[in-house]
Amino acid sequence: MPTAYLEGYARAAGVDRALADRYVAATRIGDPEADALMAELQRHNPVDAQSWIARGIEGDPSALDDAPESVRAFFADIDATPPWVDRAGFLPGCRAFHRNSEMFVGAFVAAVLIEGFSTLISQSFSITGRIVDQGVRRLKQNNRQLVEIFLPGGLDRTGDGWKLSVRVRLVHARIRQLLAQDPEWDESAWGTPLSAAHMAYATASFSGLLLKRAAMLGVTLSDEERTSFMQVWRYSAHLMGVPHDLLFTSEDEALWLHRIGSTCEPPPTMESIILANGLINSAPLVAGFTEPKSRRALARKIYRISRAMIGDDLADQLNYPPMNTRGTLALLRLKNGAEQVLYRIAPSLGARRRASQFQTMLTVSLYGEQGASYRLPQHAHAEKDGLL
Numbered sequence: 001m002p003t004a005y006l007e008g009y010a011r012a013a014g015v016d017r018a019l020a021d022r023y024v025a026a027t028r029i030g031d032p033e034a035d036a037l038m039a040e041l042q043r044h045n046p047v048d049a050q051s052w053i054a055r056g057i058e059g060d061p062s063a064l065d066d067a068p069e070s071v072r073a074f075f076a077d078i079d080a081t082p083p084w085v086d087r088a089g090f091l092p093g094c095r096a097f098h099r100n101s102e103m104f105v106g107a108f109v110a111a112v113l114i115e116g117f118s119t120l121i122s123q124s125f126s127i128t129g130r131i132v133d134q135g136v137r138r139l140k141q142n143n144r145q146l147v148e149i150f151l152p153g154g155l156d157r158t159g160d161g162w163k164l165s166v167r168v169r170l171v172h173a174r175i176r177q178l179l180a181q182d183p184e185w186d187e188s189a190w191g192t193p194l195s196a197a198h199m200a201y202a203t204a205s206f207s208g209l210l211l212k213r214a215a216m217l218g219v220t221l222s223d224e225e226r227t228s229f230m231q232v233w234r235y236s237a238h239l240m241g242v243p244h245d246l247l248f249t250s251e252d253e254a255l256w257l258h259r260i261g262s263t264c265e266p267p268p269t270m271e272s273i274i275l276a277n278g279l280i281n282s283a284p285l286v287a288g289f290t291e292p293k294s295r296r297a298l299a300r301k302i303y304r305i306s307r308a309m310i311g312d313d314l315a316d317q318l319n320y321p322p323m324n325t326r327g328t329l330a331l332l333r334l335k336n337g338a339e340q341v342l343y344r345i346a347p348s349l350g351a352r353r354r355a356s357q358f359q360t361m362l363t364v365s366l367y368g369e370q371g372a373s374y375r376l377p378q379h380a381h382a383e384k385d386g387l388l
Helices: 003-026 032-041 046-058 069-079 087-099 101-117 121-128 135-149 160-180 196-216 223-239 251-264 270-286 292-310 312-317 328-345 347-363
Strands: none
Touching (some): 003 251, 032 069, 046 160, 087 101, 087 223, 101 135, 101 196, 101 270, 121 196, 121 270, 135 160, 135 223, 196 292, 223 251, 270 292, 292 328
């Protein structure tokens, strides 16, 4: 067991030993299939390797006739849709997300991502600099994946949600390969970079925890919509390489995994503090606020909402500025509830509002040629690698 997990594991094992055992065991595991693919690609010309990746994600098996058998096998395996996937069942979750996209993105940025970076996954992102130095770009990429997987058809084989999920898996495998060779990485303390445990924790957070945090902002969904929302994320998590024994099947399972994983994880490190605060201060730039005074005002508002959602204990550990959050979430819920009533009374206003929300989502997401690139990192440190 990585030494950083010893104390947390002892506490978690007192609650659910079986899951705690699986979680800490997974801190020593990456993604065996994707890691083997990266090892294979290292033996070939980088131009050929990059071409196989792009064609594998964009094309069909015939596009890889000149690729090694192991490369063809990887994409053939990921092309196979698990029997539990019900694509028609994704639609209620897609509609629910885009009906409430502003609140979902708010909960994602102000709480779920922050809580994710309070774990040791922060060590990977801090060493590479892919959040610290490129926070605006990375946040836009996260937003884009949210948009794409929740578009109808987004997780079809030809959909951008499918392609981006696989891209995330391969980029993580490449960074894992690079960090394993980096002297800054302390394997005995932290385990495997971007481990299977952290991938499972992240997708459980992006699904079950996101529903919980969005509800704190006033989002209400039917049981059918909640189940559908979780199934969208379950398939995306599968595509991102989350191992079967840590892949949630329901909202309750995702929340339980988040709870046990959070208990196993050590307290936030200095890297967590840097990433969390950097993320909040990047959010106004993503939203288009470039004037210093307006940026500071919006960042302070996000800090207040974030503290109200994640709680004072974690906020204090992350060195948030002190502030009174009493009534913060209640006012947001009241505002959101009043808007929903208004849109039911005046459907045309609701339609315009949804169109505006979708346009905003596109604005705060990374699109364009660079955003769709399948180029894999060549260096562990982002400043040596250029934009991804």
